[in-house]
Amino acid sequence: MSNPLTTPTARVSGTAAPAQPSIAFDRVTVSYGRGKKSTDALLDFTLRVERGETIALLGPSGSGKSTALKALAGFVRPSAGRVRLSGRDVTDLPPAKRGIGVVVQSYALFPHMRVRDNVAFGLKARRIPKAQITERVSDALAMVSMSDYASRLPRELSGGQQQRVAIARALAIRPDVLLLDEPLAALDAALRQSMVIELQRLRDALPDTTMLYVTHDQSEALALASRVAVMRDAQLVDIGTADELWSRPPSSFTAGFLGGANLIGCTVGRVSGTTALVSVGDKMFTGSAPAPTRRWAPGTRAWLCIRPHEMEVTTLWAAGSLAARVTGSVWRGATTRFTLAVDGLPDQLLEADVTGRVEHPIESRVGVRFPNPTGVLVEAAGPTR
Numbered sequence: 001m002s003n004p005l006t007t008p009t010a011r012v013s014g015t016a017a018p019a020q021p022s023i024a025f026d027r028v029t030v031s032y033g034r035g036k037k038s039t040d041a042l043l044d045f046t047l048r049v050e051r052g053e054t055i056a057l058l059g060p061s062g063s064g065k066s067t068a069l070k071a072l073a074g075f076v077r078p079s080a081g082r083v084r085l086s087g088r089d090v091t092d093l094p095p096a097k098r099g100i101g102v103v104v105q106s107y108a109l110f111p112h113m114r115v116r117d118n119v120a121f122g123l124k125a126r127r128i129p130k131a132q133i134t135e136r137v138s139d140a141l142a143m144v145s146m147s148d149y150a151s152r153l154p155r156e157l158s159g160g161q162q163q164r165v166a167i168a169r170a171l172a173i174r175p176d177v178l179l180l181d182e183p184l185a186a187l188d189a190a191l192r193q194s195m196v197i198e199l200q201r202l203r204d205a206l207p208d209t210t211m212l213y214v215t216h217d218q219s220e221a222l223a224l225a226s227r228v229a230v231m232r233d234a235q236l237v238d239i240g241t242a243d244e245l246w247s248r249p250p251s252s253f254t255a256g257f258l259g260g261a262n263l264i265g266c267t268v269g270r271v272s273g274t275t276a277l278v279s280v281g282d283k284m285f286t287g288s289a290p291a292p293t294r295r296w297a298p299g300t301r302a303w304l305c306i307r308p309h310e311m312e313v314t315t316l317w318a319a320g321s322l323a324a325r326v327t328g329s330v331w332r333g334a335t336t337r338f339t340l341a342v343d344g345l346p347d348q349l350l351e352a353d354v355t356g357r358v359e360h361p362i363e364s365r366v367g368v369r370f371p372n373p374t375g376v377l378v379e380a381a382g383p384t385r
Ligand code: ADP
Pocket: 032, 033, 039, 040, 041, 059, 060, 061, 062, 063, 064, 065, 066, 067, 068
């Protein structure tokens, strides 16, 4: 079985060395504070990112995402492990010497400087000749569609425009690696959506630029990343393409964090190829059993992962449905989310998204139909119900 933390290096002919990953975290640990008060914000973190890849570091608040990014940028020093850029060990190098572009949530523009001077800042610090600075600033502003705003001050721009300028400033130094730390978190929902499309465009326009994108928002990760690294409690939990993690979540944490999931404790029965019979209480379902990374031995306890949008709410006793009691109902515009207590599944509430505005009173009895095949099996690390 291949190590999921490594991706194949490029095949090269002759005696040339294999291509080095653009970014490599090698067992990096970062601790804040000292002695008893010390906390590990990042623990034994290993990750390789190939040139031109966009990787999302996805996880809840406090899981260590920003710390990983800061360790790469040089803003914090690892207490163990090494950080490499294209094979070069930069662990002891000051941030300015790493040649990385960084964009943070708060834009961090200089308020008294016009847009063009903000964008030129890093170039002047690098003593780039004046004529080149002018050209690079206008290229970078064009890349984020901000050419018409070069003479404005930051306070004369909207939040989204300020973030575009911050991105232009990071791009002006023409970095091989661009780090983005929750760049859209301060923007309102509609603007976030249009900025995601802008960032997709930027990513495609810069195929050789490696991007590390920190977010707690799974939709940004799915939209932008070639691979997603899921983090929890200072550690990497899972890594894979967005599609892999979504359709075959390797862990219950990733299943729940990426898209929300009903995780129903089950026992694996007969397995045939990538299909497994599973029992939930006294009922049998056919689940999809991801292969080939796992063997599903009969008798194993596992989770059956069903996404809320895959569940169907029917009338009570409709064919193929289970009886359930409505415990919650929230209209969300395009869908209504029901929380349901299903007969035979004690201590567990399931969520079902139904298109449109649908009304079922709390405590009313309905039917719920699982999809067929019924979800995907997820390995159970802890106890399943
Ligand atoms: P994330 O980016 O996933 O929200 P962070 O990397 O910012 O997480 O933080 C990881 C952990 O480290 C958290 O528990 C946080 O409280 C702690 N932490 C972050 N920065 C500092 C700091 N400067 N001093 C002490 N603790 C910190």
